[in-house]
Amino acid sequence: MTTITEAPAPAPDGTARTLTYVKAFNEGLGQVMREDDSVFVAGEDVAGYGGVFRMFEGLLEEFGPRRMVDTPISEAALVGLGVGAAARGLRPVVDLMFMDFIGVCLDQIVNQAAKMKYMFGGAVSVPLTITTASGAGLGAAAQHSQSLEAWLAHVPGLKVVMPCDAYTAKGLTVSAIRDDNPVVVMLNKVLLGSKSEVPEQIYGIPLGQAHTARQGSDVTVVALGRMVGEALTAAAELAAEGVEIEVIDPRTVQPLDTETVIASVRRTNRVLVVHEAVTFGGLGAEIAAQIQDAAFDYLDAPVLRIGAPFSPVPFSPVLEKAYVPDAARIAQGCRRLLERS
Amino acid sequence: MTQDKPANTAAHPISPQVVKDLYERMVRIRLFETEAGKLMEAGKLPGFLHLYVGQEAVAAGVMAALRDDDQITSTHRGHGHAVAKGVGFKEMYAELYGRVTGACLGRGGSMHINDVTLGMLGANGIVGAGIPIAVGAAFAARYKSEDGVAVTFFGDGATNIGSFHEAANMAAVLRLPVLFICENNGYAEFTPQSKHMLLTDVADRAAAYGMPSVIVDGMDAVAVHRAATEAVARARAGEGPMFIEAKTYRYYDHQGVKGLRHPYRSQEEVDTWKARDPIDLLRDRALADGTATGAELDDIERRTRDEIAEAIAHAEASPLPDTADLLLNVYSG
Numbered sequence: 001m002t003t004i005t006e007a008p009a010p011a012p013d014g015t016a017r018t019l020t021y022v023k024a025f026n027e028g029l030g031q032v033m034r035e036d037d038s039v040f041v042a043g044e045d046v047a048g049y050g051g052v053f054r055m056f057e058g059l060l061e062e063f064g065p066r067r068m069v070d071t072p073i074s075e076a077a078l079v080g081l082g083v084g085a086a087a088r089g090l091r092p093v094v095d096l097m098f099m100d101f102i103g104v105c106l107d108q109i110v111n112q113a114a115k116m117k118y119m120f121g122g123a124v125s126v127p128l129t130i131t132t133a134s135g136a137g138l139g140a141a142a143q144h145s146q147s148l149e150a151w152l153a154h155v156p157g158l159k160v161v162m163p164c165d166a167y168t169a170k171g172l173t174v175s176a177i178r179d180d181n182p183v184v185v186m187l188n189k190v191l192l193g194s195k196s197e198v199p200e201q202i203y204g205i206p207l208g209q210a211h212t213a214r215q216g217s218d219v220t221v222v223a224l225g226r227m228v229g230e231a232l233t234a235a236a237e238l239a240a241e242g243v244e245i246e247v248i249d250p251r252t253v254q255p256l257d258t259e260t261v262i263a264s265v266r267r268t269n270r271v272l273v274v275h276e277a278v279t280f281g282g283l284g285a286e287i288a289a290q291i292q293d294a295a296f297d298y299l300d301a302p303v304l305r306i307g308a309p310f311s312p313v314p315f316s317p318v319l320e321k322a323y324v325p326d327a328a329r330i331a332q333g334c335r336r337l338l339e340r341s
Numbered sequence: 342m343t344q345d346k347p348a349n350t351a352a353h354p355i356s357p358q359v360v361k362d363l364y365e366r367m368v369r370i371r372l373f374e375t376e377a378g379k380l381m382e383a384g385k386l387p388g389f390l391h392l393y394v395g396q397e398a399v400a401a402g403v404m405a406a407l408r409d410d411d412q413i414t415s416t417h418r419g420h421g422h423a424v425a426k427g428v429g430f431k432e433m434y435a436e437l438y439g440r441v442t443g444a445c446l447g448r449g450g451s452m453h454i455n456d457v458t459l460g461m462l463g464a465n466g467i468v469g470a471g472i473p474i475a476v477g478a479a480f481a482a483r484y485k486s487e488d489g490v491a492v493t494f495f496g497d498g499a500t501n502i503g504s505f506h507e508a509a510n511m512a513a514v515l516r517l518p519v520l521f522i523c524e525n526n527g528y529a530e531f532t533p534q535s536k537h538m539l540l541t542d543v544a545d546r547a548a549a550y551g552m553p554s555v556i557v558d559g560m561d562a563v564a565v566h567r568a569a570t571e572a573v574a575r576a577r578a579g580e581g582p583m584f585i586e587a588k589t590y591r592y593y594d595h596q597g598v599k600g601l602r603h604p605y606r607s608q609e610e611v612d613t614w615k616a617r618d619p620i621d622l623l624r625d626r627a628l629a630d631g632t633a634t635g636a637e638l639d640d641i642e643r644r645t646r647d648e649i650a651e652a653i654a655h656a657e658a659s660p661l662p663d664t665a666d667l668l669l670n671v672y673s674g
Contacts, residue, residue, distance in 0.1 A: 040484065066484065069515070071511060071515075072507070072510055072511055072514060074507035074508075074510060074511055075507075076473060076503055076504045076507050076508075077473040077476060077504065077507035077508040077510070077511040078473075078507075078511070079473070080470070080472070080473020080474050080476060080477055080504065080507075080508060081473055081476050081477040081480055081511065082477060083473070083474050083477055084412075084414070084462070084473065084474035084475060084476060084477020084478040084479075084480065084481065084491070085477040085478070085480050085481040085484070086477070087457070087462055087474070087477070087478065088412065088477070088478050088481035088482070089481065089485075090480075090481050090484060090485075092477075104503075107467055107470055107504070108470065108473065108504075111466070111467050111470065112465075112467070112470055112474060116463070117670050117671075117672070117673055118448055118449075118669075118670045118671050119445055119448060119449040119453040119455075119463070120445055120449060120453065120455045120457070120463060120670075121443070121444065121445040121446035121447075121448050121449065121670065122446065122669065122670035123445075123455060123456075123457050123458075124455075124457050124462075125673040126673075127673075156671050157671055157672065159672075179673075179674070180673035180674050181672050181673050181674070
């Protein structure tokens with residue numbers, strides 16, 4: 001039933017449709033809701049207000065209060081409602097607004113949603129989707145800016161996706177809702193207004209399958225979420241210097257498609273992993289470890305990790321800009337890798 | 342406190358059939374647990390064991406008011422709820438033994454026993470965590486235009502955790518068919534109620550969420566059953582959630598069957614509660630008012646003992662899980 005559109009086909013007349021990231025998410029969600037009556041949305045201000053990031057605009061009008069449910073500010077009960085409803089055959093989409101709020105409902109995510117199928121001997125599935133906005137860059141400070149994918153990717157039973165543009169925001173959301181497991185969709189706040197080409201029909205993007213966003217032969221850059229765009233910017237800059245960067249977007253960090261990464265590293269022999277989350281204990285550490293397990297002999301340089309320093313996300317824009325990795329740091333990292341032979 | 346009606350008032354007489362049903366559910370729990378305790382003492386069971394003995398009237402009284410399609414969520418002390426909801430002895434003992442024939446295929450153990458075909462959405466190792474899940478199950482019933490209700494069991498101690506308060510408020514504000522059954526056994530693990538809250542009646546907490554509540558004698562299965570029946574009817578009719586506080590007592594300690602490092606309750610207190618044993622109380626009443634004969638009740642006990650012996654033999658003869666299947670059911674699909 002999943003329609004897979006690997007990449008938007010370029011419109012022959014040059015009038016390809018573009019949508020913002022948030023509108024693409026909204027369109028995909030609306031389409032899955034039309035396709036499947038068991039899908040409903042619950043969360044704080046998702047219905048009447050349409051979501052604080054306009055993620056759910058228009059859905060109350062179309063689907064009514066049965067399927068668009070405003071709840072109290074009670075994240076533990078909200079996720080628990082999702083777990084119970086999912087166990088009873090519905091496909092809940094619960095919205096946590098900011099990813100930083102996950103701390104107040106982590107038990108329901110980690111001990112209930114993630115483990116229920118396993119603990120019950122397979123007797124039940126939990127097709128729960130949790131949407132949440134993550135990432136720094138808006139001056140939202142330490143409690144509204146984190147990228148906590150490493151916490152969740154560490155938990156068996158959960159899936160975690162990180163859309164990097166409007167196209168993936170729609171396709172990964174559709175696949176997350178159709179998936180029979182609990183999936184956390186980490187939308188990136190900075191990207192909400194960014195535009196890219198988005199097919200009008202409903203489509204899913206396979207979970208656990210990385211995408212090579214740019215082909216290159218000199219350095220592999222594995223970039224998560226918003227860092228994909230930064231890596232592509234860095235690649236354009238380096239291309240002018242005669243260096244060809246291969247950019248891999250895992251799209252899903254749990255399950256993680258390491259095969260695509262390793263195949264690339266075997267060709268380029270140099271690799272950098274970049275994410276917004278703090279470097280320590282981040283996905284970069286896991287990816288680096290898997291690369292050295294599988295492709296140690298192919299490496300011409302140690303795997304380089306670029307992430308945030310080990311500090312909370314700062315408020316002042318000057319500090320925040322210095323905190324979050326960007327194209328310049330990625331380009332610099334690639335140059336460092338190429339200095340080694 | 343909003344105490345709607347005193348539950349002990351016999352609005353309707355309880356039929357002999359219901360009395361025998363309540364008795365059988367309680368005996369099944371008592372004997373299951375007593376045998377499980379012996380197996381634990383004999384070193385046959387891995388892990389933890391939180392025995393339900395003493396509290397049988399609550400599970401029996403509530404469950405006898407439910408249909409198979411009504412959903413329940415339980416606690417770490419979940420065997421009683423599972424047995425009363427109809428989960429089989431074979432699956433339960435096999436799970437306690439960690440066998441592949443167990444209710445969780447040996448993956449869950451005592452604290453995750455479930456049977457979703459019977460609406461038993463699991464014991465739960467996290468205090469209070471089952472409460473919001475029941476709210477979700479109730480939500481699903483209403484979403485599907487079914488008249489099923491969801492019942493969540495929890496202890497006095499669990500009403501100090503956030504998920505209880507969040508879930509109670511959410512159920513009330515969404516007007517969902519949820520029964521909140523507080524089994525107040527007087528202790529949060531080893532801490533007496535007087536040291537973990539300033540209320541005498543946990544039911545007072547329901548008022549904070551605009552939810553009606555009732556207090557019942559949790560050693561009296563008939564009283565529990567009457568209160569639950571009214572609350573279920575109310576929830577099924579779309580009148581929203583209700584809170585029942587059943588004052589009861591745990592005969593064993595928080596966990597296991599062995600002695601304790603510290604005496605945290607007096608022998609006198611234990612004896613006082615045991616003098617009002619829920620099974621004895623119902624038996625005496627049934628014999629006195631003629632709703633059952635001694636032979637009928639003895640027969641229930643005998644049949645249950647036979648079934649338990651068979652289930653334990655089945656568990657012991659069952660294969661262990663295959664270590665090659667370590668990743669089974671981590672994910673769907």
